[in-house]
Amino acid sequence: MAATAPEPDDVPSDGPWAQAWKRLRRNRMAMAGLVVVLAMALSAVLAPWIVPFDPREMERWTGALAPGTRHLELCNEMVVERGKAPRPQDVPTAVGKAAVDGAAHVWRIEVQDEVTTLLRVTVDGGKIQQIGEGGKRHTTLEIAEDEFIRVKDGGAVVRVPVLAVGGVLPAPAPQQAGRFVVMVERVKRPPEAKRTVEIALGTDGKVTTVTSAGVPVDGEMRVRAENVRDTSLDGARIEHSHPLGTDQEGRDVLARVLFGARISLLVGIVATFVSLSIGVFYGAIAGFAGGRTDVFMMRVVDVLYALPYIFLVIILLVAFGRSLVMLFIALGLVQWLTPARVVRGQILSLKRREFVDASVTLGATPWTILIRHLIPNTMGVVVVFTTLTIPAVILEESFLSFIGLTVLFRGEPIDSWGALVDYGRNALGGDGERWWLLVFPAAAMSLTLFSLNFLGDGLRDALDPRQKGRG
Amino acid sequence: MADDTPLLRLDKLSTWFRTDRGPVKAVDGVDLEVRAGESVGVVGESGSGKSVTMLSVMRLVPSPPAQHQGRVLWKGEDVFGWNARRVRKFRGRECAMIFQDPMTSLNPYLKIGLQLTESIELHLGLGHHAARGRAAEMLGRVGIAMPEQRLDDYPHQFSGGMRQRVMIAMALSCDPQLLIADEPTTALDVTIQAQILELIDAQRKAAGTGLVLITHSLGVVAGMCDRTVVMYAGRVVEEGRTEDVFASPRMPYTIGLLKSVPRLDVRETRLVPVPGTPPDPQRLPSGCPFRVRCPWAEDRCAAERPELREVQAPGAARHRIACHVDVTTTPPRHDPASFGKVNP
Amino acid sequence: MGRYVLRRILWMPLVLFVLVAASFFLIRLAPGGPFSAERSVSPEILANMNAKYHLDAPWWEQFARYVGGVLQGDLGPSFKFKDRTVNQILANGIGPTVMLGAIATVLALAIGLVAGTIGAVKQNSVFDYGSMSVATFGMSVPNYVTGPILVLVFALTWKAVPVSGFDVSFALWPMFVVAGMYVLWRGAEWAKSGLGSVTFARESACFWLLVLLLASCAAVTTLVGSPKLILPSVTLALPFASRIARLMRAGMLEVIGQDYVRTARAKGLSETTVVVRHALKGGILPVVSYLGPAIAGVLTGSLVVEKIFNIPGIGREFVEAALSRDYFLVLGIVVLDGALLVSFNLVVDVVYGFLDPRIRYD
Numbered sequence A: 001m002a003a004t005a006p007e008p009d010d011v012p013s014d015g016p017w018a019q020a021w022k023r024l025r026r027n028r029m030a031m032a033g034l035v036v037v038l039a040m041a042l043s044a045v046l047a048p049w050i051v052p053f054d055p056r057e058m059e060r061w062t063g064a065l066a067p068g069t070r071h072l073e074l075c076n077e078m079v080v081e082r083g084k085a086p087r088p089q090d091v092p093t094a095v096g097k098a099a100v101d102g103a104a105h106v107w108r109i110e111v112q113d114e115v116t117t118l119l120r121v122t123v124d125g126g127k128i129q130q131i132g133e134g135g136k137r138h139t140t141l142e143i144a145e146d147e148f149i150r151v152k153d154g155g156a157v158v159r160v161p162v163l164a165v166g167g168v169l170p171a172p173a174p175q176q177a178g179r180f181v182v183m184v185e186r187v188k189r190p191p192e193a194k195r196t197v198e199i200a201l202g203t204d205g206k207v208t209t210v211t212s213a214g215v216p217v218d219g220e221m222r223v224r225a226e227n228v229r230d231t232s233l234d235g236a237r238i239e240h241s242h243p244l245g246t247d248q249e250g251r252d253v254l255a256r257v258l259f260g261a262r263i264s265l266l267v268g269i270v271a272t273f274v275s276l277s278i279g280v281f282y283g284a285i286a287g288f289a290g291g292r293t294d295v296f297m298m299r300v301v302d303v304l305y306a307l308p309y310i311f312l313v314i315i316l317l318v319a320f321g322r323s324l325v326m327l328f329i330a331l332g333l334v335q336w337l338t339p340a341r342v343v344r345g346q347i348l349s350l351k352r353r354e355f356v357d358a359s360v361t362l363g364a365t366p367w368t369i370l371i372r373h374l375i376p377n378t379m380g381v382v383v384v385f386t387t388l389t390i391p392a393v394i395l396e397e398s399f400l401s402f403i404g405l406t407v408l409f410r411g412e413p414i415d416s417w418g419a420l421v422d423y424g425r426n427a428l429g430g431d432g433e434r435w436w437l438l439v440f441p442a443a444a445m446s447l448t449l450f451s452l453n454f455l456g457d458g459l460r461d462a463l464d465p466r467q468k469g470r471g
Numbered sequence B: 001m002a003d004d005t006p007l008l009r010l011d012k013l014s015t016w017f018r019t020d021r022g023p024v025k026a027v028d029g030v031d032l033e034v035r036a037g038e039s040v041g042v043v044g045e046s047g048s049g050k051s052v053t054m055l056s057v058m059r060l061v062p063s064p065p066a067q068h069q070g071r072v073l074w075k076g077e078d079v080f081g082w083n084a085r086r087v088r089k090f091r092g093r094e095c096a097m098i099f100q101d102p103m104t105s106l107n108p109y110l111k112i113g114l115q116l117t118e119s120i121e122l123h124l125g126l127g128h129h130a131a132r133g134r135a136a137e138m139l140g141r142v143g144i145a146m147p148e149q150r151l152d153d154y155p156h157q158f159s160g161g162m163r164q165r166v167m168i169a170m171a172l173s174c175d176p177q178l179l180i181a182d183e184p185t186t187a188l189d190v191t192i193q194a195q196i197l198e199l200i201d202a203q204r205k206a207a208g209t210g211l212v213l214i215t216h217s218l219g220v221v222a223g224m225c226d227r228t229v230v231m232y233a234g235r236v237v238e239e240g241r242t243e244d245v246f247a248s249p250r251m252p253y254t255i256g257l258l259k260s261v262p263r264l265d266v267r268e269t270r271l272v273p274v275p276g277t278p279p280d281p282q283r284l285p286s287g288c289p290f291r292v293r294c295p296w297a298e299d300r301c302a303a304e305r306p307e308l309r310e311v312q313a314p315g316a317a318r319h320r321i322a323c324h325v326d327v328t329t330t331p332p333r334h335d336p337a338s339f340g341k342v343n344p
Numbered sequence C: 001m002g003r004y005v006l007r008r009i010l011w012m013p014l015v016l017f018v019l020v021a022a023s024f025f026l027i028r029l030a031p032g033g034p035f036s037a038e039r040s041v042s043p044e045i046l047a048n049m050n051a052k053y054h055l056d057a058p059w060w061e062q063f064a065r066y067v068g069g070v071l072q073g074d075l076g077p078s079f080k081f082k083d084r085t086v087n088q089i090l091a092n093g094i095g096p097t098v099m100l101g102a103i104a105t106v107l108a109l110a111i112g113l114v115a116g117t118i119g120a121v122k123q124n125s126v127f128d129y130g131s132m133s134v135a136t137f138g139m140s141v142p143n144y145v146t147g148p149i150l151v152l153v154f155a156l157t158w159k160a161v162p163v164s165g166f167d168v169s170f171a172l173w174p175m176f177v178v179a180g181m182y183v184l185w186r187g188a189e190w191a192k193s194g195l196g197s198v199t200f201a202r203e204s205a206c207f208w209l210l211v212l213l214l215a216s217c218a219a220v221t222t223l224v225g226s227p228k229l230i231l232p233s234v235t236l237a238l239p240f241a242s243r244i245a246r247l248m249r250a251g252m253l254e255v256i257g258q259d260y261v262r263t264a265r266a267k268g269l270s271e272t273t274v275v276v277r278h279a280l281k282g283g284i285l286p287v288v289s290y291l292g293p294a295i296a297g298v299l300t301g302s303l304v305v306e307k308i309f310n311i312p313g314i315g316r317e318f319v320e321a322a323l324s325r326d327y328f329l330v331l332g333i334v335v336l337d338g339a340l341l342v343s344f345n346l347v348v349d350v351v352y353g354f355l356d357p358r359i360r361y362d
């Protein structure tokens, strides 16, 4: 009888890694996970080139914009002066770019100026006591259709139809216990206060002329963003688009999510590296040493296992400051126990293999055996644990951010996904009208964690088919 | 039984497994009969479908992914046509089974007492105390000392041989009419094997129970069984009274089996499989599955599948083989000396 | 069994001591004291305050003092709430936290075990695929995401439940008692008919299932009576229910493939008996060993859930205390949670021993 041809699967022609890869490729969910994870990592790395916004840059005047909104690209206050080149931070990016391209341009701004009167509102025990306007005192003050009230100097808009002594001044106006004074502006935008500002840019990048309502302006010309109705460069509107909307400070949500991915993934990878290094070495040494050392080292692991770790991490961060390094250490310290146990088990069984005896007879020192022969053989486990530890660490980091322990970088909080979710949760509004602030960061995080978990499961099955289907 | 209906009859029973690589026919048209009080030995190489056949009888092959064809008749009734309640009465009460591996066949989390009494209470309708009494009696009968105390022990507190005794006690506790023992001794060491087999034989004879004994040991079959069934690649290839099969085997595979055993009179001789590889159940050769290893193989063997046919046996006893060739008259085509060596 | 439990009990103080020592020295090693944040404090007052709380003593004395206090049940003063001791603060906060944790644990166990078992027994069915997809999702998505999302959907958009706050009502408990009696009665009936002639009292799995059933009835009744607890409990329970379902399914699948389950079938036992008596005990073991970490997770989760839903428990207290460096309060909460955790782990170990005789008789 002709020998039956062996199944292609049984041919050990490729190494174990190639075979694992083959098995992994057959696992659809794991491959989908891999693609999502890679895409997320790539967009995190390329974030500055994907979105034109700085995640910290506020455009307060826009407020929270729904996803897909386009709005005029402005600076908080735009400043130009005839004969000078505009500074990039004083003009929209498009204008800044146009100034240096060697051609002449016309930048037009439609301005709706506002007429403000300053009100001095005294509040005591939550009730309005006094409303002063200039020298006058009002008992009631109607706010007309085309008017509104704003906390002084571009602060929050307070929506009330009428201000009356004995009434309340609702949030977002400042609220305090006891007696205090709020300065508010009564703002009106009359149609006659409309004007067009035209700025001509020369080929040398300098401002050649500035006119306001047809009248040439000498010296500095300032326009505040909230008064701008329209703006165009050579007849084309200068616009921003926010595919995922903006938050209440006018920060672009997409930028925040992508830059949040950077910090989350970075922490995930570094802390995983830290914890796996500790775990592998600890486990390897315990397993290799054997005997009493092993028993003692594993008892320590048992004790640590029983501790409520996250509490210690919180204490650590609070006590020693919330720096990035501290976070790496704190999170790295949490996750090393399981890999340590598993690696120890592996080393125990590897130790008994022939190649160890062979190396011993060849005169290798224990350290060489451990580092050259034993640890490399545990790499399959390490790969699996890497993909499973990264999501765990991301979870923990986001958890810490969520409860208020954001990482500080040079004294400034860096918002990771957890902080974004917390922000979004607080900014939802009474009917959940600002849902995008919660949903997009949450979706990015869930998707990534989901994918990493699937990838981890798939890798475990691929590298160790016997374990398939556990837990 | 008064009438002529056999206790158990398999009528062209086939069992498939649906696997990732396509269907596997583990049992392929098996015909077999067991009469009341009779003992039948089933032998064959590993993977020849002995266990699956017997599990199919008990309807214990998970289905799906397994599928059956043909019939299993218990006193003339079709087992596959029964509802769940009837099947449960059949299992344990009418037909009991002892499994291959005593180490894994007892539930490690439950006391022996519960595992023994549950079927007694269920099938014999005894109360808790009476059932415990019967369980202790059964344990004592299979030779376990202090049976009352041992009822409260867990399986891990018993040795392998004792566990198999417990399994036997469990199987016999409801006085089944048929006992199926699937290699009851393979997992045990040699000295205990003999004891266990003697125990089964004695218990069976005392109660008049029918027995199907699956084993690899031809010596055991010769010593214990009235009839012998030889299986190959999921089929019955030879079947007859034990003395006929052993004295004048008519199927080349059986001849090979017997040849590979040096002395028939030694009980503990292990069956050395016929050299050459057993066929892959997924790619059986056409015609007779044994022909590629058979010294008598002719062209006809490749073209036509041999059905079981009667051959002449002393005293008009039934003796059937599935072979086209009459080995008593035809000389082997290949050198008979090469038979028993690995094929090129 | 006695020795096994004793060993476990001796293990407890060691773990607790390590926990207290680690937290204490982490805090003590840190630069800055509890009062360094308060700007207006003059050096004399600072010295006075430090002396009052013995913060000027050597570290070992402070530690000895603290451990001595803890042993006598005194967790020290709170720096932030100067009029209350840590004991008082914890006494106020423990109720909501334990209440919520207990409800969530019971829900997670009930849902997880049932879904996992059905998934395993009806493997590859629609139910199996459905529940496992939900479980995989529930396991990957953290509760600080599910919580706000649930709030957005059910409280803000749909307005089906209140947003936040805490108040428990046991008004429906009489109903629960009646329902519980009914369940007990039915359970006994069912056990008699469904499990053959085997007496109900001997079925330990049935006993535990019944306990779980009653506990989940109690949990559900409480939730129906106090709608404010629904979202927090669900948020807290979801990841654990998912994990338990998956563990249970995997455990049951492994056990159902074992030889001894086939033996049980070969005896003619009904499918219910086979599953309840023969498969459940082995299949539930992975779940039992997961319960320890699960309780740690519930405690961690309470930090989040109490923040999201504005529940006055010790979880919320802990975060605030940590942020304001209220050391004794932080330590007190760690001690309390640690003690809860360690004693629960003890219970879990003992239950494990009960289930698996091979461990018990070691």
Ligand SMILES: Nc1ncnc2c1ncn2[C@@H]1O[C@H](COP(=O)(O)OP(=O)(O)OP(=O)(O)O)[C@@H](O)[C@H]1O
Pocket: B017, B019, B024, B025, B026, B044, B045, B046, B047, B048, B049, B050, B051, B052, B053, B281
């Ligand atoms: N669950 C299953 N799925 C797929 N194939 C199976 C399954 N169980 C058994 N088989 C196949 O059925 C065939 C017969 O198996 P069976 O266990 O009956 O052999 P056996 O004669 O009892 O062997 P042994 O003497 O080793 O016990 C084998 O080829 C085996 O691979």
Ligand SMILES: [Mg+2]
Pocket: B050, B051, B052, B100, B182, B183
């Ligand atoms: Mg077999």
